[in-house]
Amino acid sequence: MTTVSTETEVEPDYGRFAIGFDQRDRARLHALIDEVLDSNRWSEATMTSRFEQAWEAWNGLPAVALSSWSGGALAALHFAGVQGETVLCPSNTFMATPLAAIRAGAQVQFVDCNRDDLCMSFADFEQKAERHRPRAAFLVHIGGHIAFESELIAEYCAANDIFLIEDCAHAHGASWNGRRPGGYGDAGIYSMYATKTITTGEGGVLVSRSPELLEFARGFRNYGKPTYEVHGLNFRMSEFTAALGLLQVQRMPEIVAWKNRIARQFLDPQFPGSRLELPDGMVSGLYKYIVFDRLEQSTGRVYDEPCHRVLGHQVELPNSDWVAANHSCPPLYYRPLVAGDTQAGLESAT
Numbered sequence: 001m002t003t004v005s006t007e008t009e010v011e012p013d014y015g016r017f018a019i020g021f022d023q024r025d026r027a028r029l030h031a032l033i034d035e036v037l038d039s040n041r042w043s044e045a046t047m048t049s050r051f052e053q054a055w056e057a058w059n060g061l062p063a064v065a066l067s068s069w070s071g072g073a074l075a076a077l078h079f080a081g082v083q084g085e086t087v088l089c090p091s092n093t094f095m096a097t098p099l100a101a102i103r104a105g106a107q108v109q110f111v112d113c114n115r116d117d118l119c120m121s122f123a124d125f126e127q128k129a130e131r132h133r134p135r136a137a138f139l140v141h142i143g144g145h146i147a148f149e150s151e152l153i154a155e156y157c158a159a160n161d162i163f164l165i166e167d168c169a170h171a172h173g174a175s176w177n178g179r180r181p182g183g184y185g186d187a188g189i190y191s192m193y194a195t196k197t198i199t200t201g202e203g204g205v206l207v208s209r210s211p212e213l214l215e216f217a218r219g220f221r222n223y224g225k226p227t228y229e230v231h232g233l234n235f236r237m238s239e240f241t242a243a244l245g246l247l248q249v250q251r252m253p254e255i256v257a258w259k260n261r262i263a264r265q266f267l268d269p270q271f272p273g274s275r276l277e278l279p280d281g282m283v284s285g286l287y288k289y290i291v292f293d294r295l296e297q298s299t300g301r302v303y304d305e306p307c308h309r310v311l312g313h314q315v316e317l318p319n320s321d322w323v324a325a326n327h328s329c330p331p332l333y334y335r336p337l338v339a340g341d342t343q344a345g346l347e348s349a350t
């Protein structure tokens with residue numbers, strides 16, 4: 001519900017689900033779609049590279065567009081050579097993360113999280129790495145912020161030849177002292193699924209500073225063409241999807257700034273002392289606004305059941321169990337323009 005209390009104070013309707021799309025981009029989207037229609041090239045053409053360049057401009061790392069997060073994860077896992085090896089994975093994540101490793105032929109060992117950031121714990125990671133000698137590891141940036149121990153985990157992986165894949169499925173728009181997700185490890189993979197901070201309905205983006213991995217991923221998404229040395233399948237993004245992605249990534253900083261403004265102005269005062277606190281210099285993309293409480297009015301929890309329980313692994317991960325039972329996510333959706341708002345009010349809210 002939109003509450004207009006004065007000419008300059010408008011509370012936007014952030015509590016009702018909305019796709020992270022700015023209606024002001026509608027006309028430009030239609031023009032880009034017309035461009036694709038007229039080009040007679042609906043796949044493997046310039047819109048995909050324009051989207052990738054726009055992504056690189058935001059992320060600071062070269063990008064490869066894919067049809068989903070899964071395609072990027074499988075490319076990175078195969079590149080790392082995980083078949084028959086162990087991959088470490090936090091249990092507090094979506095099942096996509098361990099399932100990708102299992103599908104790539106690896107055994108998964110689960111790692112506990114911290115209670116303050118919901119992300120992988122360095123102490124438990126170090127113990128599990130000593131015990132299981134993994135070929136690769138996932139680090140998942142839960143909820144839209146960057147995992148607080150990213151640097152420690154990345155340093156350990158670099159020193160011990162562990163291929164580190166950042167699961168950036170939630171991390172659009174995040175930064176930590178100017179550093180973006182995907183630049184800590186060997187690869188970062190974003191999801192553009194329909195509920196994400198910005199979305200193309202379906203889609204994914206892999207970023208990396210390794211030219212070899214980028215080349216591998218370009219082959220992996222396209223049956224290994226032209227040499228067929230890489231045995232990938234079809235994980236291509238269509239030109240129509242890329243047109244939407246191009247607008248979305250250009251609009252992302254504004255979407256994230258809006259969500260942060262609304263969080264500070266309207267949500268923080270409702271949850272004093274119970275919201276997740278970020279370290280200095282970190283900006284969350286606020287895919288989720290996380291509080292350590294059980295709330296009735298929420299979008300539920302980031303995850304209800306840790307993956308080690310879903311898969312029946314006999315391992316004690318007390319923080320993952322604690323987090324599943326002790327947090328909620330009050331809704332925060334991008335909806336800057338609402339019929340009936342005054343312009344003065346909108347300017348104050350956006």
Ligand SMILES: Cc1ncc(COP(=O)(O)O)c(C=O)c1O
Pocket residue numbers: 068069070071093094096097140167169170190191192193203204
């Ligand atoms: C943490 C995490 N990893 C991976 C994925 C999978 O993304 P996609 O559906 O684009 O393959 C998701 C999607 O929700 C996710 O939340």
